[in-house]
Amino acid sequence: MKRHTASLLSTIALLSIALPAIAAVPPHKGKPAGHAAKTASTPAIPAGPPPTAPLAVAGMAAPPLLPAQAAYVLMDAETGAVIAEKSPNLAWPPASLTKLMTAYLVYQAIAHGTLKLDQTVPVSDAAWHTGGSRMFISPGMTVTVDQLLHGLIIDSGNDAAVALAQAVAGSRASFVGLMNHEAAALHLTGTHYVNVDGLPDPTLRTTALDVALLSRAIVTKYPAYLKISVHKHYTFDKIRQRSWNPVLFRDPTVDGLKTGRTNEAGHCIDATSVRNNRRLIAVVLGGPSWVTSTNDIEALLDYGYQFYTDATVVSAGRIVGSMPVPDDQVTSIPVAAAHDVVMTVPTIAAKNFKTVVTYDTPPKTAIAKGATVGTITVSAEGKVIASVPAVAMASDQPAGFITRMERALKRAL
Template identity: 45%
Template sequence: MTLKKSRLAFPHLSLFAAGCVLALAPALGFAQGATPIPGATPAAPAIVTAVGELATVPAPSLTAKAWLTLDATSGQIIASQNPDERVEPASLTKLMSAYLVFDALENKRLTLDQNVTVSEKAWKTEGSRMFIKPGSQVTVDELLKGVIVQSGNDATVALAEAVAGSEDAFAALMNQEAAKQGLRDTHFVNSTGLPDPTHLTTVRDLAILSRNLVVKFPQYLHYYSQKEYTYNKIKQNNRNRLLWTDPTVDGLKTGHTQSAGYCLVATALRDGRRVVSVIVGAASDSARVENSLKLLNWSFQNFDTIKLFDNEKPAVNARVWEGQAETVGLGSQAPTWITVPRGKGPQVKPVAQYTQPLIAPLKQGAKVGTVSLSLDGKLLRQEPLYVLNDVAEAGFFGRVYDKIRLLFE
């Protein structure tokens, strides 16, 4: 079956039979004549299947309460176990604390050389410590090393107070940012990860947060790969032992309490591709390291991440009516990457659903539909389709001619 109206052309990918396009549109909730919302942020792609389910090599057997591995470029979950079980994050909490400090730095609310006066509350905070003294002046740069390299709870509270005035106010900002990022099962009570019955998250939320951190703030990732830091004549090693085990690992954070077990969010960059792994509830430090390395290796060795299209490489060349151009490219506003089992990139099947008919004038950036990306009959994700170029309205006779032609289409 064919569909002349759509005039679909996927120049870079194979396509399902075009006849299913309009038939699928109502079922997918796509309404003809959709118009863009000015200033709106594109919706996150709907990830339907964890791509690991399509791999011939199964995920490794891990000894942890919950775990997840995610490709940072595509944002796709590769595989997981108990991804939505609420768990204690322990010092993995400091990922959000650091995120808010980085955001304050980028928005000029803090500077790295700014001095912070250490409060009595920060000095008294229990748990792992940077060993800062009450009343002393410590720079934001030094405190970040204390938080990230040494996992110092005292340094974390000092930075929380510098950003928000108090740790309670900072915790409110943490929850506000969690909601903004769509961390649906996360609630923070403090900046450090000290145990509290309502201080909870999931490995899915931790993976999303970690991916957002490395994508938005790559300029600060060097803190996470620093192996040691000396402050007040006390040298402490980074607790992430993968920094010594695997040279491609450059972060991110460990966590441990008696009730949470041993936790580790790790990330590695190999041949330009970044993967994030999350392990919580391991029985020992060595177990979290071993599990994380297994998960990273499996994710890199058995999956590819490929770019399908972007704002210069359209997903669809679509027919335009009553316009000065007969076709227009439809695609994504940012590069669209997809993670698939190794070697299966050419088998990805895209199907587009978009407004029929497309009538000029069309404005660049107008959302007109979606493209679904499937592999082995399973939907991996959906992406919005945007008009990539302006198309001006044709003259009077051109519009009339196309109106007549449409009557016979």
């Protein structure tokens, strides 16, 4: 009987996928509530402060307003710098953006060797009966971790989320505990999980900043996620489903990450793009439609790529000054940055850095090569953008007899 029910569901899914698109952005598949294309009132957008660009300098273009979004964050994936933000710490229902953490923990288990991509996972009744969007697994099926990850990321399958959670932790409750533990480890201070799939719950909350931080952790630690999220379709058990991510169909530079949709959450998109070898992450929460949220994601990405760049503001080993030393040592010691500093900076300031070295009081003992002797501060357009320890590039040596005599004579005169 179970198999017959699954077949009926499969037929329904195939029919829903075949429906023609009715908007410029490809619609989702008419799935049940939980990630549903269900007619509903738009969530109320709370009044809040206007968007800001934390790295901006004088003369910069203002960040996009995006009034239809409750919150947004635009982040540079390499540096972690927030380029633009609107209500970044506003508590908001994540809907299926919850599955970002589900996927993160699955990839973590694979990295630790407790789970394998080709490992077969049993499908429980709990997974089979999970509501909302589905990849349509059922008990008795042979399904692998890799297939479930595709169903989780592309189809946004709640059934896949439950099956994976049980494979990793034994139960959904135990997995939720792992989710909240990892959220704390990643400093997602505005996030609280109560389930593995994002189905509505009044205590399930996240923020735009936390979604961006988690997304950066995924693309940094587990880039294999993007090998799946880049796909526009996935076929399992002869059911071909379209990706929930509408930005994939608009922008060829986008290769992930996830979307979420409930009546309470609105149309939430977490997208990442690579242009000119630079990756940005854009998150919008609470949009009134997929079209609007897609347009707003594109506005954020365009703003970030046009007005900001990643620059090496200080290079390790490049001499930036000379430290004076006591008279009984050499005249000065060359200093440089302890390490490279790559920063996200406004494009208009990228070639106008000002570097200042502040020296510590010279020790009475000898200075060893590599010792910290001060601080290098980098500013642009009057705004400090980076500080890094200054280190000695050579050891000091005792001055020769003649040099010491010459110095003494100068002091006497």
